[in-house]
Amino acid sequence: MLAWLTDPFASPIVQRALVELLILSLACGPLGVWVLLYRDAYAAESISHGMLPGLVVAALAGAPLLLGAVGGVLVAAAGIALVARDRRLGADVGVAVCVSALLGLGAMLALSPASPPRLQELLFGDLLGVSGGDLAVAGALAGGVLLALLAGHRSLALVGFDRGAAPSLGARPLRWELALLSILAVTTVAAVQGLGNLLLVALVLAPATAALTLARRLPIALALSVALAALAGAAGLVLSYHLEVAAGASVALCAVAIALLALVIPAGRLSHVHPAD
Amino acid sequence: MTGGAETRGSRAGGPAAAAGVAVRGLSGGYGPGRDALRDVSFAAGPGQIVGVLGPNGGGKTTLFRALLGELPISRGDIELPGRPAYVPQTERARLDFPVSAFDVVLMGAYGRTPWLRRIARRDRDAARAALERVGLAGEAGAGFGALSGGQRQRVLIARALLQDAPLLLLDEPLSGVDGVSAERIEALFAELRAEGRTLLVATHDVRQAAAWDQVLCLHRRQIAYGPPAAVLGAETLRETYGAELIVLEGGDRAVGVGHHAH
Numbered sequence: 001m002l003a004w005l006t007d008p009f010a011s012p013i014v015q016r017a018l019v020e021l022l023i024l025s026l027a028c029g030p031l032g033v034w035v036l037l038y039r040d041a042y043a044a045e046s047i048s049h050g051m052l053p054g055l056v057v058a059a060l061a062g063a064p065l066l067l068g069a070v071g072g073v074l075v076a077a078a079g080i081a082l083v084a085r086d087r088r089l090g091a092d093v094g095v096a097v098c099v100s101a102l103l104g105l106g107a108m109l110a111l112s113p114a115s116p117p118r119l120q121e122l123l124f125g126d127l128l129g130v131s132g133g134d135l136a137v138a139g140a141l142a143g144g145v146l147l148a149l150l151a152g153h154r155s156l157a158l159v160g161f162d163r164g165a166a167p168s169l170g171a172r173p174l175r176w177e178l179a180l181l182s183i184l185a186v187t188t189v190a191a192v193q194g195l196g197n198l199l200l201v202a203l204v205l206a207p208a209t210a211a212l213t214l215a216r217r218l219p220i221a222l223a224l225s226v227a228l229a230a231l232a233g234a235a236g237l238v239l240s241y242h243l244e245v246a247a248g249a250s251v252a253l254c255a256v257a258i259a260l261l262a263l264v265i266p267a268g269r270l271s272h273v274h275p276a277d
Numbered sequence: 278m279t280g281g282a283e284t285r286g287s288r289a290g291g292p293a294a295a296a297g298v299a300v301r302g303l304s305g306g307y308g309p310g311r312d313a314l315r316d317v318s319f320a321a322g323p324g325q326i327v328g329v330l331g332p333n334g335g336g337k338t339t340l341f342r343a344l345l346g347e348l349p350i351s352r353g354d355i356e357l358p359g360r361p362a363y364v365p366q367t368e369r370a371r372l373d374f375p376v377s378a379f380d381v382v383l384m385g386a387y388g389r390t391p392w393l394r395r396i397a398r399r400d401r402d403a404a405r406a407a408l409e410r411v412g413l414a415g416e417a418g419a420g421f422g423a424l425s426g427g428q429r430q431r432v433l434i435a436r437a438l439l440q441d442a443p444l445l446l447l448d449e450p451l452s453g454v455d456g457v458s459a460e461r462i463e464a465l466f467a468e469l470r471a472e473g474r475t476l477l478v479a480t481h482d483v484r485q486a487a488a489w490d491q492v493l494c495l496h497r498r499q500i501a502y503g504p505p506a507a508v509l510g511a512e513t514l515r516e517t518y519g520a521e522l523i524v525l526e527g528g529d530r531a532v533g534v535g536h537h538a539h
Binding site: 037151154155157158160161162164165167168169170171212215216217218220221 | 362364375
């Protein structure tokens, strides 16, 4: 049994993949908790998918991915604002229409036979192809995300808990709402190499969903989310090794499985411990 | 210290040095020509409780936002004794946020905690004392969302206590709270008044306001301001509430009815 768990990690390729996932867990875990608390899950999914064409164009042009991400987000935001201006449609339709179109466009560019092969990684990632250099970049970006979240912790909590009173308590809501979305964009860039644009959202949202279901205090929820994201990463690699399935997809499915377990198990156990008033 | 939306008080001095709040010819709202509130002029000294009366949408919260420096002001000016503390309506509070009652009270100290520093032990002690003052010392570790509506309101008031502000703005702190909570909150108001703080309390209950020092009647503009005995006449109340006023007995027992669409 123990060998079944440790065998996959004998190979340096899987070891690097594990390090990559542990690094990403440090950023995605706490970020996901904030995204859910800000009720930004839809925006999170939309932003990371909407920026795909930007990432692909940047990769094709040999520009830094972060630049492509920023450009992609701006184009997506402009498109959403434009569609949402039609009163018959509204913001949700605007997001859905623009993001689907941009995702389709990005996928078309990335999967076109003329594009270099590494571009497909932007969609599904390539955990087992992660190099030492990739690890360094992901580590720098994830470290930046983690530091930003720690530095902004109190202000994010003020705005998330009580937007109306936040200014009088010392935090400007709009500034921190935008900050969170910017941090999300950076996280997307950090995680796109390993997990791909389509799967990284699972590592952001699923462990956080489980953590918020299980934890009653914010610091515990944030730490638990990191731990569960790391667990999903390790479990996903083990399963992918033994079942011979794609590593990224396996990690995403493990993360979602953890969220489902957390949602199902405590429902009966906690309902009488925390009665509604 | 004047100058519209940018007015900021200093924290130094505390309530003992407070000079109260003065508003002169204030109009403001979002966008030019769309003033949500017009022609508000009043002054309240230290140790005064002002009942702010008016129908829903009458401008009570808008006035608070102006005093907090969050409303574009088109005319007039505001003089503050310091940065005000704001207590929002409890039904606006998030119940699914993973915080304890103590965590919420501690937020009152965030504004004065230097960036990247831990919260001072003095502030942690003050947070415990504030919870005790609102009668919730035993609930410090309880989840905010698991408390009753009245208890949540008291926690939000304790958070304002921690801000140690000379001016407190309370948005309907007594609406829909249980009897124990209402009693505790009203007793606390008396203590805060004795400490020389100024309280602006938005309320729907005319009889409550009648027990306080001053009454400010708003209906998108200022209808009246003064001591309850002088202000709370049938004519003023009719002008303030319009069709929302349903009970009128001789003029001294009038009740404004709020419609809460929550």
